[in-house]
Amino acid sequence: MASDRGILAEFADLATAVRAHRGWAAAGIEGVRELIPAARTVLVRFDPALVSRAELERRLGDAVDGDDAAAEGPEVRIPVHYDGDDLAEAADLLGVSAEELVRRHLAAEWRVAFSGFAPGFGYAVSNDPLFAVPRRATPRTGVPAGAVGLAGEFTGVYPRESPGGWQLIGRTDAVMWDPDRDPPALLVPGTRIRFERAPARGSAVRRSSSVRTGPAGRPGGGEATEAVGAFTVIRPPLQLLIQDRGRPGYASLGVSVSGAADRTALRDANRAVGNAPGAAVLEAIGAGMLRYRGPASVIAFTGAEGEAWRIRPDGDEQEMVAGIPYALGDGDAIEWEAPERGLRRVIGVRGGILAPTVLGSAASDTLADLGPAPVRADDAIAVGDPAAAPHPVQPDPLPRMLPASGEVVELEVVLGPRDDWFTPEACRALAEREWEVTPRSDRVGLRLHGSGLHGSGLHGPARLERAVEGELPSEGMVTGALQVPPDGQPVLFLADHPVTGGYPVIGCVADGDLDLAAQLPPGARIRFRIAPAPSARHPVA
Incomplete structure (x- = not known):
């Protein structure tokens, strides 16, 4: 298995895997969200609310043979x-x-x-x-x-x-x-x-620098609207990105879902200001300051916790509490400090953030370089019409208790699909060691470093030793995968991870813990709790 929402089906060779992928794609199996073919495998991402793992495995077995004629392409x-x-x-x-x-x-x-x-x-x-x-x-x-x-x-x-x-x-x-x-x-x-x-001089095909742009965002999940306001970046944070729900369904083109790293914070920010759940927001790491110009609107912070203020043009300041909507007027500034707990703040504004779309999304994919570029100083960020938002504001002041640097969190992990590539000692070390989030982490993944055993005075580096050497043929990757490169230090894949990879995955973080993982700052430590596998892993063919 690949995760609590994924099955990695393994085949004898590439041709068999390709046929199975065609058969499953043609069958249109209910609950299947995405099929990711690779060298010897097909990764099946599914929604357990629509189909059980056991029922899905049965349907996959029934539809495993695809039509070779479908292989003919341009x-x-x-x-x-x-x-x-x-x-x-x-x-x-x-x-x-x-x-x-x-x-x-x-x-x-x-x-x-x-x-x-x-x-x-x-x-x-x-x-x-x-x-x-x-x-x-x-x-x-x-x-x-x-x-x-x-x-x-x-x-x-x-x-x-x-x-x-x-x-x-x-x-x-x-x-x-x-x-x-x-x-x-x-x-x-x-x-x-x-x-x-190619000809010795010149080129047969002129390189294109064009970029497709779609509607400038869909703030309420309805028709696209024109910008009626804008933020200007006065003091940029370390990273400021436009994010929404991402680009599901394009894995066959090599495009990951991407989107907001903390999906809960995205949902809560949009609910607080009355937008549709997937409206575009700002995702910030570090301290920053924006100034708003436009009609009266509503703004809210969610995600990482720390001090934030709304500053009126006359200098009057109001402290902002996470999850609470605040009125936003022409000329107001929004300022926030580096978070005290968590890592990523999400800023939602009524009407939504507007940006050109690529494959139906305004999400910034930092690995694939798709979507809007990271926002810089003096950039203008378009804001939609607050009147187009479909819902009333809904305050949610309940804190999520996100971790600070140095604190320990527990994440549930399902072993596989390649835990058999590692020694038994490595699988035990995954659960028995604490794993520190290093500063080299980003939206692609958390780069972890093994440290001491739980509840003991033993410290020092730990690495996950492999039992199987050699290269692993490229295979599909899921968000939450714990991929282990040759240095033995795992990388926990986040929203912008590659669609396929060639290093073995020892386990996958459960979907319900991924938003917490996205909020872990450098210095936070992880204890992995190994969950029982829903069913025994076995090749489909």
Whole structure:
């Protein structure tokens, strides 16, 4: 299993996994939220309120065989300059010359099996058995957009600059991801690829810098509205993002859900000011100050706890309590200090924050670089019409008792899907050690460091030792996954995590604890409570 809301179905090979994904997608099984195909697996995200795990497993078994005819997809031609930094090394690993590698890469028939890693990144396989090369021992911190690489049995093109460990054999000017296209990914599952030599000068495809923008937000869940007011950033916090419920349903294009890291705070902020639950809000880390210009409205803070004030143009100050709506007038300033408890403040305003949408959402995905850019000093943030909000204000002054740095919280974890890749001692250490949130954490994930045993004087570093070495074929990842890189220190994936990953996941934090996890500041410590598995894990085929 992948989590309390996910099943990772494992298959004998890529072809079987692809057929199963087609069959399940065509079946339209009730309760299935998303299907994420990968090299040997299909991750099934489901809603347990709509279907039980046992019933879902039964239905998946009934619909496991897909139609091979559905695999036929469009053909694209991608011009490549074969001058990659790893071309000679990859050729040596494959036992051929660089010229032979390029010739066979051009001659092979490539087909995109699945997407992942980043929006528009397609994992393509070929009819030539030559291509099976390991990733680089040390990944690069930055691979340029358009780099063509090899890893395992796959070839792929990096859609944007990002870290990566693939063997780079060339580069292309073809645009892998363009939100103005339909679909925005050039390489969707089923696409047939023909690589061609690019002209020595110029490029066959002009790189597009366009960005698709949709309606400027939907403050009440109804029709889009024009901005009637705006915040100006007087003092920016360490991070200020626009967030909503995110982009569910696009995992097959390599796009994660993203959205508000603390979904409870999003819901509470919108309820306090009378918006629809998923209206766009501001998500802030650190102290900041905004000034409002526009018609009379309502504002509320939720999430992390700390001092905040509304400051009238005449200098009159009013302290703001979390969860309580406050009147907001033209010229008012809103100021807040760094939180005393928790990490992320959510700021909701009646009428909602308005921003261009990508794939139906105004959420800022920091890993994929989708949605509005982080807000900076002097930026103007558009605000919708307060009259368009569909509900009355609903105060909620009850505190959530979020943790401060140095305090300990308990999170429930379901072991799997790859706990068998770790030693029994590692699985015990996950539960018996305390895990400190390090300052290198962000919206992609909490980077954790193992420390002392619960209730003992024993301290010192701990690492999760693996029992199985080697590379794990890329497979789907869920929010809450505890992925363990080679250093043995787990990373707890949050809202902006990649859709697929190649490091084993020892366990997954329960969905009900994810909002708390998103509020853990650096220095907070986690105790993981191992929950019983809902059912035994087993391959579907």
